[in-house]
Amino acid sequence: MGCHKICRECFYSVFEEEIHRAIVDNNLFKPGERVAIGASGGKDSTVLAYVLSELNRRHNYGLDLFLLSVDEGITGYRDDSLETVKRNEVQYGLPLKIVSYKDLYGWTMDEIVKAIGLKNNCTFCGVFRRQALDRGAALLRAEKLVTGHNADDIAETVLLNILRGDIARHGIYSPNAYRGFAREFIKDLERIRPRAILDIIRSGENFRISTLTKMPEQGTCERCGYISSQKWCKACVLLEGLNRGLPKLGIGRARAVKGPKKDVVRGHTRPETQRSSLESKQCGSLDF
């Protein structure tokens, strides 16, 4: 796709068929499942919501779909995107559930900023957001969670992993300058050679990773049961600090925190199911 010039109608049908194939070939869903669609109001998740509801109807997947949005509790910040999600609710006939940081963690971002000041609050927002969809989905008893991660996101993850020395790892939250460079680089690449995005994913899938390569160990947080490589997950550490009035606890030396164990990439199919984390997103980016 992409190389050939096709009309609008054909594009729709090719695009939807491609996603259908990805869902069927990879057995992503079982009939009767409750599936949460991570909805940010951005283009990726809006397209995802539309296509999934359409395919569910057309091919009788038998899924119980609903939209799941996260409200960080930053005054004025989510208003527009939540409006979009509410429109999607009506347009596609999918029930919308909004979970707030207040529901999940007992703190809104505004309250957190008040407690720790303007510096370092990105850490909280990022760590909390990474878990928010998962926790929200669990709260709403969803069996699967789909997110709008696209090929560009995955290509970016492959590149970033090489740049920071993790060939077989996925997911340390680190807002670094090179992340911005990497995005720009991918955009430049796409201009020279649109296929490059898919080629990067191809590379990621074909890496010869020795069975001896140390994979991060996966455990669960003793406190909340969320996936964690440590005794407590990062969110619980941060929450503990907040609740005890020591908000600096757990900030800095983020090295020890590891994300869920995963392959380098999953493939370039649009909908990604299950416990997908959002670490490849820049802080402040709302697209999930």
Add this chain to the structure above:
Amino acid sequence: MACNGSSSCQSGCFAGGDEEPENGEIHIDRMSSLSVSTPKDGRTSCPKCGEETAPQNPSPDGGLCLACFRASLFGKFKLAVTANSMISPSDNVLVAFSGGPSSRVALQFVHEMQCKAQKNFDASRDRALPVFGVGVAFIDESSVSSITSDEVREAIREIGVIVLELAPPVKELHVGVLESSCFAGSDDGRERLSGLLGTIGDVTGRDDFMRHLRMLSLQKIALENGYNRLVLGSCTSNIACHVISATVKGQGYSLPADVQYVDGRWEVPVVFPLRDCPSRELSLLCQLDGLKTQRFLDRPSSGINGLVSSFLARLQEENPSRERTIVRTAEKLTPFSFNKIPETESNDILAARRRRRAQSAKREESIHSEVLCPVCSSPLDLSESQSLKTVLSSCPTRDEAFAAHCCHSCNLQILPNESLKFSDFYSLLPQPMMERAKDIASANQAWLRMIYPGVQLSGKHLQRQLVSQWF
């Protein structure tokens, strides 16, 4: 990595000269926090040997004195050579010299090692260990570059002087002209070469194809003149660039083949002793030691290769050890069985002793045969091998068979799309590339089994056979 010398990567490697001063400032900034400097009379003391010297401008990382800086670079070189058995006393080593700082340092270090071996030889009573031989190869690409032939003639003269000064022991300089070594025996090499490059539409593809041709030429020089090692000056920066650009081109599977210390896919094994040296340090050494380089011979990389170089240069500014991190990441990928010096060819006592030591490790390693792309020599991945098998069993045309034999990446960026252009491309190919595929197609049956492990003849052996037949 089939890349000749230093200059293929632009920005990660500073070409020397003009660009140095600003880098120098960066080093000094970093240095001030690192080194133990004594401000009085502007002299600094080296944190390693403690000796007080006048400050260098630009000065090495960590405030080392020139002697310690040299020693640390030479140490990395020597460790790479000895740990990977790159050079043994009976060897005859050909150093590929592009004129850039990396290959200049490679040449210098190989020379120093040879001098030391010579000294030991002269001093020893039994003279049991011979001194390895060294030759220098330069590839003249003026027919397809913007450099005039006068400039190249001048450069070759200067390179001749450099090589002459690196004696004793005497070294021979081999100048290969790209078109004549690729198209041996044909009078119209120049037209063939430009015609061939003209059929490749993609800029990046053309850039990469040139690199493959350069390697063919170097191999030819080495074989014809009895060398059994080819030393390339590829440094950490070159290799980091290659890691990213290979990933971008979808060559994730074959990538580990190109980033090791040894590449034994060739008739004459290729070694990379400067793999652990960043280009910044190599350029600095050239500058401080007054090693002459030929800057105007620099081959600016274009297309995706150029984009990757500037991307890495930018990352490098943000974190000076980024290149090293990238190479370290690539090290985690599993190398191929050909990424070591072939065991059979060295016959001296030392090698035998080494062999015994290595044997226990070797037994555990399963022998995997790889099918290599005839254009870029990348091992084909499973899906490529399988589709090749399908194509070959369906009585394909000559062109179809060749295309199926090439890797995904070459198919997309080097092989022409249109069938007419493809035929031109195929008919203009240098013989070894054509032969590799042809021979494999005719050995169809035996070879098809080769795709799957458990069959003795490997792609490497086949390729080696072919290269020797050709020369």
